[in-house]
Amino acid sequence: MQSKLCISHPVLRVSAIATALALTAALGTSAIAADNGKYRIGVVTFLSGAAAGPFGVPAANGAKLVVEALNSGKVPAPYSKKGINGLEIEMIVLDEAGGATKQTEEFRNLIQRQKVDAVIGYISSGDCLAIAPAAEELGVPTIFFDCGTSKVFEVVKNPKFLFRTGLDAVVDNIAAARYVAESRPNIKTVASIQQNYAWGQESWADFVLALQGIKPEVKVVSEQWPKLGQGQYGAEISALSVSNPDVIHSSFWGGDMEALMLQGGARGLFDKRTAVLTAGETGIESFKDNVPNGTILGGRGPFGAFAPKNALNDWFRPAFQAQFKADPTYPAYKMVQAILGLKAAAEKTAKAGTMPTSDQVVQGLSGLSFEAPSGTVIMSRAKGHQAVQSVSFGEYQFDAKTGKGMVTKVKTYAGECVMPPDGRTSAEWIKAGFPGAKCK
Amino acid sequence: MTTIFAILIDGAIYASWLFLVAAGLTIIYGVMRVLNMAHGSFYAIGAYSAASLVSWYFSGNQGNAYWSLLMLPACALVAGAIIGIAIEQGLLRFLQGRDEILMVIVTYALLLILEDATKLIWGVNPYFAYQPYRLLGRTSIGEGLRFANYDLALIAVAILIGLVAWFILNRTNKGRLLRAVIHDREIAIAMGVNVNAMFAATFTIGAVLGALAGALTAPAISVTPGIGVEVIVLAFAVVVVGGLGSIGGAAVGAILVGLSRSFAVHIAPEIELFVIYGVMFLVLAIRPQGLFGQALARRI
Numbered sequence: 001m002q003s004k005l006c007i008s009h010p011v012l013r014v015s016a017i018a019t020a021l022a023l024t025a026a027l028g029t030s031a032i033a034a035d036n037g038k039y040r041i042g043v044v045t046f047l048s049g050a051a052a053g054p055f056g057v058p059a060a061n062g063a064k065l066v067v068e069a070l071n072s073g074k075v076p077a078p079y080s081k082k083g084i085n086g087l088e089i090e091m092i093v094l095d096e097a098g099g100a101t102k103q104t105e106e107f108r109n110l111i112q113r114q115k116v117d118a119v120i121g122y123i124s125s126g127d128c129l130a131i132a133p134a135a136e137e138l139g140v141p142t143i144f145f146d147c148g149t150s151k152v153f154e155v156v157k158n159p160k161f162l163f164r165t166g167l168d169a170v171v172d173n174i175a176a177a178r179y180v181a182e183s184r185p186n187i188k189t190v191a192s193i194q195q196n197y198a199w200g201q202e203s204w205a206d207f208v209l210a211l212q213g214i215k216p217e218v219k220v221v222s223e224q225w226p227k228l229g230q231g232q233y234g235a236e237i238s239a240l241s242v243s244n245p246d247v248i249h250s251s252f253w254g255g256d257m258e259a260l261m262l263q264g265g266a267r268g269l270f271d272k273r274t275a276v277l278t279a280g281e282t283g284i285e286s287f288k289d290n291v292p293n294g295t296i297l298g299g300r301g302p303f304g305a306f307a308p309k310n311a312l313n314d315w316f317r318p319a320f321q322a323q324f325k326a327d328p329t330y331p332a333y334k335m336v337q338a339i340l341g342l343k344a345a346a347e348k349t350a351k352a353g354t355m356p357t358s359d360q361v362v363q364g365l366s367g368l369s370f371e372a373p374s375g376t377v378i379m380s381r382a383k384g385h386q387a388v389q390s391v392s393f394g395e396y397q398f399d400a401k402t403g404k405g406m407v408t409k410v411k412t413y414a415g416e417c418v419m420p421p422d423g424r425t426s427a428e429w430i431k432a433g434f435p436g437a438k439c440k
Numbered sequence: 441m442t443t444i445f446a447i448l449i450d451g452a453i454y455a456s457w458l459f460l461v462a463a464g465l466t467i468i469y470g471v472m473r474v475l476n477m478a479h480g481s482f483y484a485i486g487a488y489s490a491a492s493l494v495s496w497y498f499s500g501n502q503g504n505a506y507w508s509l510l511m512l513p514a515c516a517l518v519a520g521a522i523i524g525i526a527i528e529q530g531l532l533r534f535l536q537g538r539d540e541i542l543m544v545i546v547t548y549a550l551l552l553i554l555e556d557a558t559k560l561i562w563g564v565n566p567y568f569a570y571q572p573y574r575l576l577g578r579t580s581i582g583e584g585l586r587f588a589n590y591d592l593a594l595i596a597v598a599i600l601i602g603l604v605a606w607f608i609l610n611r612t613n614k615g616r617l618l619r620a621v622i623h624d625r626e627i628a629i630a631m632g633v634n635v636n637a638m639f640a641a642t643f644t645i646g647a648v649l650g651a652l653a654g655a656l657t658a659p660a661i662s663v664t665p666g667i668g669v670e671v672i673v674l675a676f677a678v679v680v681v682g683g684l685g686s687i688g689g690a691a692v693g694a695i696l697v698g699l700s701r702s703f704a705v706h707i708a709p710e711i712e713l714f715v716i717y718g719v720m721f722l723v724l725a726i727r728p729q730g731l732f733g734q735a736l737a738r739r740i
């Protein structure tokens with residue numbers, strides 16, 4: 001029996017041919033462009049789905065801005081040299097949506113087919129945990145810029161190619177607990193509302209352990225576990241209201257966080273109680289007068305509204321505002337930090353003007369201390385592969401005149417105060433009473 | 441005592457929201473036998489258009505703030521009608537009578553396309569229309585427990601829509617014709633019922649209901665990409681519990697799911713997620729066609 005592919009309709013035939021041509025063209029360019037003398041970075045961040053708006057797109061914008069500025073030599077010292085080691089940077093931006101299996105596949109594609117020299121990316125902890133072993137296996141410098149799971153360097157115990165230039169969520173929650181204990185010394189009860197997945201569960205476990213470590217008399221009166229992306233928190237708000245806590249901790253992010261604050265605010269949930277939002281910084285621009293003054297916000301490090309005054313921040317913040325008509329939030333800062341770390345590492349070890357090899361980059365980045373708009377970043381944990389930085393928390397304040405929100409009463413906790421030492425899990429460290437913590 | 445009140449009121453509010461979301465889905469399935477995955481997109485489009493209009497209204501020197509409450513259904517009517525007619529006339533009309541599974545795939549493709557289309561139009565940044573939510577104030581019930589009157593009003597809206605749908609289906613001529621189509625499409629055609637017109641009208645009404653659910657929810661949430669996909673799974677759960685294609689079933693399904701979820705949140709929050717699908721499992725184990733669904737013999 002003879003079988004034959006037969007496309008009879010002319011329109012169909014034309015579109016089939018066009019598709020085939022487009023595919024051939026796409027494959028063709030990827031093969032040719034591998035050795036064009038440019039330093040190729042694969043950037044992976046959410047461009048679709050719920051995490052795109054609050055995290056992915058600001059991060060992609062940050063990457064776009066800093067790569068363009070580096071290529072034209074517009075970034076202030078110590079990054080005024082063009083590109084990376086004098087070579088133009090070429091960026092391939094990919095969408096992080098689709099889950100860990102898809103991301104591992106795309107990560108392999110980036111390295112083996114697109115021939116990138118380094119990969120920077122990943123917001124979701126699930127994606128990070130899946131990519132971590134693959135990064136070591138494929139031997140290309142891979143920098144996690146955002147994901148918060150504390151398990152990354154438990155999965156890869158002796159990292160060579162894998163780095164994280166941002167902090168993990170443990171640090172956020174220990175700092176949040178310290179801030180609450182210092183600013184609300186009379187706190188007796190605490191309640192929680194978290195998205196029911198790894199991020200929410202780990203955040204709450206670390207926070208409550210740390211808070212009860214500092215103030216053992218604090219009681220948990222309610223724990224709410226809505227689904228990620230639920231959007232409707234009527235019953236949870238009632239349950240929280242009835243349990244009447246002094247402080248409500250939430251690691252909510254994005255639309256869920258904004259919806260919770262809108263609904264809770266309208267129902268008076270925060271009238272006599274303080275909310276602690278560990279990822280709250282991304283919402284400052286949209287909160288307006290819907291979030292009560294005094295709400296405790298975190299920004300996962302000294303980023304966004306918490307960023308210090310320095311030459312790099314004085315350049316970055318206005319440049320971002322001018323180009324994207326919005327304030328840069330923490331994901332943008334963290335992305336820029338990762339790219340600048342990569343540049344600093346490559347230029348430390350590679351001969352000027354030459355293409356930095358993978359070995360040179362990882363050798364340079366390991367244990368490196370480099371400058372970023374958020375201040376100095378020291379790669380001193382996990383054998384020089386995990387960044388140490390300070391973490392800031394502050395209180396939200398809405399200015400009715402300008403119609404803008406800001407943070408006040410900011411307290412910054414040094415990395416040594418809130419990070420467990422290498423080789424110790426956060427839970428062990430907290431339970432042992434934070435031994436070796438250096439707090440001011 | 442406060443907890444019991446809270447469970448009942450939260451359950452009723454959540455049930456009315458579920459009913460609003462599920463009503464359009466079940467009407468379209470009942471008449472057209474199309475399990476419309478794109479219903480989530482209608483919800484999202486309703487929410488986005490309402491949020492855009494309301495925030496535009498409040499950003500200017502607006503007049504009476506109460507007008508914003510009327511804008512919500514108006515937006516839903518316009519956006520839902522446009523998108524409903526466009527999809528029915530532009531696509532589904534050509535696929536009438538196809539296998540139900542194929543229609544699930546077609547409408548799933550539509551969902552993906554519309555998701556991206558909303559992103560093209562509105563971008564990825566959140567939209568807010570929070571003013572109407574606060575406009576109606578709040579009611580105190582017991583100590584420390586307050587409800588937004590907007591949410592309480594949602595219960596009335598859901599009851600109204602349920603009653604109107606019941607009245608149209610059972611007490612009007614058009615409704616009787618529609619029921620004839622639901623019971624047996626072939627006989628209805630043979631008796632001279634204009635099924636094509638019925639389908640177009642039903643799909644548009646379903647789309648408007650989906651958009652209405654989105655528009656009425658918009659003031660309480662942050663309208664962001666992905667909200668449509670989230671609701672479609674819940675809407676399916678409710679519709680399946682009640683029996684596909686039955687308005688009364690959707691109402692009972694919504695009340696069952698709403699009350700059990702609210703009970704779980706107050707008594708055992710860790711099983712909140714499980715409860716919704718636990719109810720679905722129980723109902724389907726006892727009555728696979730749903731509470732109000734009719735078991736059909738397969739035609740060969």
